[in-house]
Amino acid sequence: MTTAAVRVRAVSKRFAGVRALDGVSLDLYPGEAHALVGENGAGKSTLIKLITGVHHPDEGQVCYLDEPVLFAGPREAQAAGISTIYQEVNLVPMRSVAGNLFLGREPTNRLGLISFRRMNRQAREVLRRYGITADVRRPLGELGLGVQQMIAVARALSTDARVVIMDEPTSSLEPREVDRLVEVIELLRRQRIAVLYVTHKLDEVFRVCQRVTVLRDGRVVHSGPVAETTRLRLVATMLGRDVADVREHGATSFSEQHQAAAGELVLRAEALTRRPLLDGVSVDVHAGEVVGLAGLLGSGRTETAKAVFGADPVDSGSVRVGAEARASAGAKPARRRWSPAAAIRRGIGMVPEDRGSEGVIGELSVRDNIVLAALPRLTRAGFLSDRRQDALVDTFVKRLRIKASSPDQKVRELSGGNQQKVLLARMLCLYPKVLILDEPTRGIDVGAKAEIQALIDELAAQGLGVLLISSELEEVVEGSDRVLVLRDGAVVGTLRGTEISEDRIMQAIAAGGEERP
Known part of the structure; x- marks a missing residue:
C-alpha cells in the first residue's frame, strides 16, 4: 500500500x-x-x-x-x-515576476550577487512549463489578478x-x-x-x-x-442535513414572470457580471418584500450584495431604484458608474457581513456611528446641528432597543448584537427604500438574533424592501418571501412562498452536472 x-x-x-x-x-x-x-x-x-x-x-x-x-x-x-498556494496572492507587487518566482532563493553569481539574467531565464522556463504568458521583468502588481494567482501557483510548484x-x-x-x-x-x-x-x-x-x-x-x-x-450528498453533509430526507430529483424551475404579492418594485438589478465571481445575476425587490440569497460559501451572495450597493465594480449590468426601476422593465441593461454614495442617494442601504472591519468604528461613540452616513442631512451651512443629531440618535436607540450606558459609549464596548443594531440604525436613519443585510445575525447570541429577525419582519411590514443573506438555511427559509439560490456566481433556482424549504434550496445548490450514483 x-x-x-x-x-x-x-x-x-x-x-x-x-x-x-x-x-x-x-x-x-x-x-x-x-x-x-x-x-x-x-x-x-x-x-x-x-x-x-x-x-x-x-x-x-x-x-x-x-x-x-x-x-x-x-x-x-x-x-x-510542503508548498501552499493561498487564496489571496501573498507576493510582492512592486517586484518583477521573476523576482517573485525566486523570492528568497534568487540565483547568484560568483560574487554572491543576484544574477538577474539567470533568474529571468529560469523564470521564463518556469512560466513556459506551466503555460503562463507574462513578461518576467514586469512588476507583478501591473498584471491581472488571475495571472498573479497563476504565478503564485508556479512559484509554489517550482520549489x-x-x-x-x-x-x-x-x-x-x-x-x-x-x-x-x-x-x-x-x-x-x-x-x-x-x-x-x-x-x-x-x-x-x-x-x-x-x-x-x-x-x-x-x-x-x-x-x-x-x-x-454526489453533489447533493456533499451539500447535505456540509450543512448538517440528513440526505435521506431530501428528494433527489433535482431543483425545480420556477417562472420568473410571477410578481410578489408585496408592493411596487423598488429595486431592479439586471445581469450583474463581474468575472469570474458573478455571471449575469439579476435581482428584483418589491416594497415590503424580503428576498433571500441562499448558497454555499463562495456562491456569489456577498458579491451580489456588494455589486448592488456599488461597493464592488462590475464588468456589466445595471442597478435601478424606485421609479427608475419600475420604468426599466424589459429595458436593456446599461453600464453606469455606481458607488455606495450613489446607492445611498438613490435609497439603498447595506449592513455588511464583517461588522468589525467594514461596519462599526469601534473607537467612536454610539452617536457618532449612527449619524455617520446622515451627516450631510444634519449639516447646515457647514455646521452640524447637535440638536438634530441627538434627536435622530434618540429615535433609533429607542426604536431598535440598543442597550448602551449612553449614546457617548464607545461601540467596541457593546455586545455583538448591539453593535449590529447600531449598524442597522446608521442605515435606517437614511430612510432607505431597500436594505441589504449580509449575515445580520452572525456572531450574536440567541436573544439578540431573535430581536433582529423580528426587526427585519417589522421593517418589511412597514414597506421596506429587504435583500437578506444568511448562511443559516433556517433563517433564509423562515424570513424570506422569495429566495434566489446561487451557485458559482449565477442564479440556479428561484423559490416563492410555500415552495421555500431547506430541501428545495439544497436541491438547487446541488443541481447542475451529471449526478453520480
Missing part, C-alpha cells in the same frame, strides 16, 4: 477556549488530489495552518513522510517539501514540493485559467505529488479530485472517494 505523504492523526486545536478542530484525521497520498470542503468556520484554514506549522496542535500529531513533524512555520514546511496545498486557487481565475490549473494538477499527480485542494466549488471537486473530506464545526463528517458520493 502507498505510504501517505502527510498523515494527520486526531488533531485538536483551541483558540481562547473555542475548539476550532476536534479530533481531525486526514491522509494525503502521492499522486492524488484530495478535496477539503466545508462551510465558513468549519476548520479548513486551521487544518492547513497545523500542517504547515503556523499553529501547533493541542492534541494529536502531524506526520510527514512517516515522520512526526512540528514545523516552526511555513518557510520550514516549504523547505521540507521541488512533494505536497502542494491549494487554498481556493480558482477564486480569481477566468475559465481558461481554471482549465490550465486543472492540467497543472494532472501534471502534479503524474509526478507523484500529493495535492490538498481546498475549495467551495463542488464542480471542481468532481472535476479535479479523487478523494474528499468534509469538515463541519471542526470535525470530519465525511471522508471517502469522490466517485462514491
Whole structure:
C-alpha cells in the first residue's frame, strides 16, 4: 500500500477556549488530489495552518513522510517539501515576476550577487512549463489578478514540493485559467505529488479530485472517494442535513414572470457580471418584500450584495431604484458608474457581513456611528446641528432597543448584537427604500438574533424592501418571501412562498452536472 505523504492523526486545536478542530484525521497520498470542503468556520484554514506549522496542535500529531513533524512555520514546511498556494496572492507587487518566482532563493553569481539574467531565464522556463504568458521583468502588481494567482501557483510548484496545498486557487481565475490549473494538477499527480485542494466549488471537486473530506464545526463528517458520493450528498453533509430526507430529483424551475404579492418594485438589478465571481445575476425587490440569497460559501451572495450597493465594480449590468426601476422593465441593461454614495442617494442601504472591519468604528461613540452616513442631512451651512443629531440618535436607540450606558459609549464596548443594531440604525436613519443585510445575525447570541429577525419582519411590514443573506438555511427559509439560490456566481433556482424549504434550496445548490450514483 502507498505510504501517505502527510498523515494527520486526531488533531485538536483551541483558540481562547473555542475548539476550532476536534479530533481531525486526514491522509494525503502521492499522486492524488484530495478535496477539503466545508462551510465558513468549519476548520479548513486551521487544518492547513497545523500542517504547515503556523499553529501547533493541542492534541494529536502531524506526520510527514512517516515522520512526526512540528514545523516552526511555513518557510520550514516549504523547505521540507510542503508548498501552499493561498487564496489571496501573498507576493510582492512592486517586484518583477521573476523576482517573485525566486523570492528568497534568487540565483547568484560568483560574487554572491543576484544574477538577474539567470533568474529571468529560469523564470521564463518556469512560466513556459506551466503555460503562463507574462513578461518576467514586469512588476507583478501591473498584471491581472488571475495571472498573479497563476504565478503564485508556479512559484509554489517550482520549489521541488512533494505536497502542494491549494487554498481556493480558482477564486480569481477566468475559465481558461481554471482549465490550465486543472492540467497543472494532472501534471502534479503524474509526478507523484500529493495535492490538498481546498475549495467551495463542488464542480471542481468532481472535476479535479479523487478523494474528499468534509469538515463541519471542526470535525470530519465525511471522508471517502469522490466517485462514491454526489453533489447533493456533499451539500447535505456540509450543512448538517440528513440526505435521506431530501428528494433527489433535482431543483425545480420556477417562472420568473410571477410578481410578489408585496408592493411596487423598488429595486431592479439586471445581469450583474463581474468575472469570474458573478455571471449575469439579476435581482428584483418589491416594497415590503424580503428576498433571500441562499448558497454555499463562495456562491456569489456577498458579491451580489456588494455589486448592488456599488461597493464592488462590475464588468456589466445595471442597478435601478424606485421609479427608475419600475420604468426599466424589459429595458436593456446599461453600464453606469455606481458607488455606495450613489446607492445611498438613490435609497439603498447595506449592513455588511464583517461588522468589525467594514461596519462599526469601534473607537467612536454610539452617536457618532449612527449619524455617520446622515451627516450631510444634519449639516447646515457647514455646521452640524447637535440638536438634530441627538434627536435622530434618540429615535433609533429607542426604536431598535440598543442597550448602551449612553449614546457617548464607545461601540467596541457593546455586545455583538448591539453593535449590529447600531449598524442597522446608521442605515435606517437614511430612510432607505431597500436594505441589504449580509449575515445580520452572525456572531450574536440567541436573544439578540431573535430581536433582529423580528426587526427585519417589522421593517418589511412597514414597506421596506429587504435583500437578506444568511448562511443559516433556517433563517433564509423562515424570513424570506422569495429566495434566489446561487451557485458559482449565477442564479440556479428561484423559490416563492410555500415552495421555500431547506430541501428545495439544497436541491438547487446541488443541481447542475451529471449526478453520480
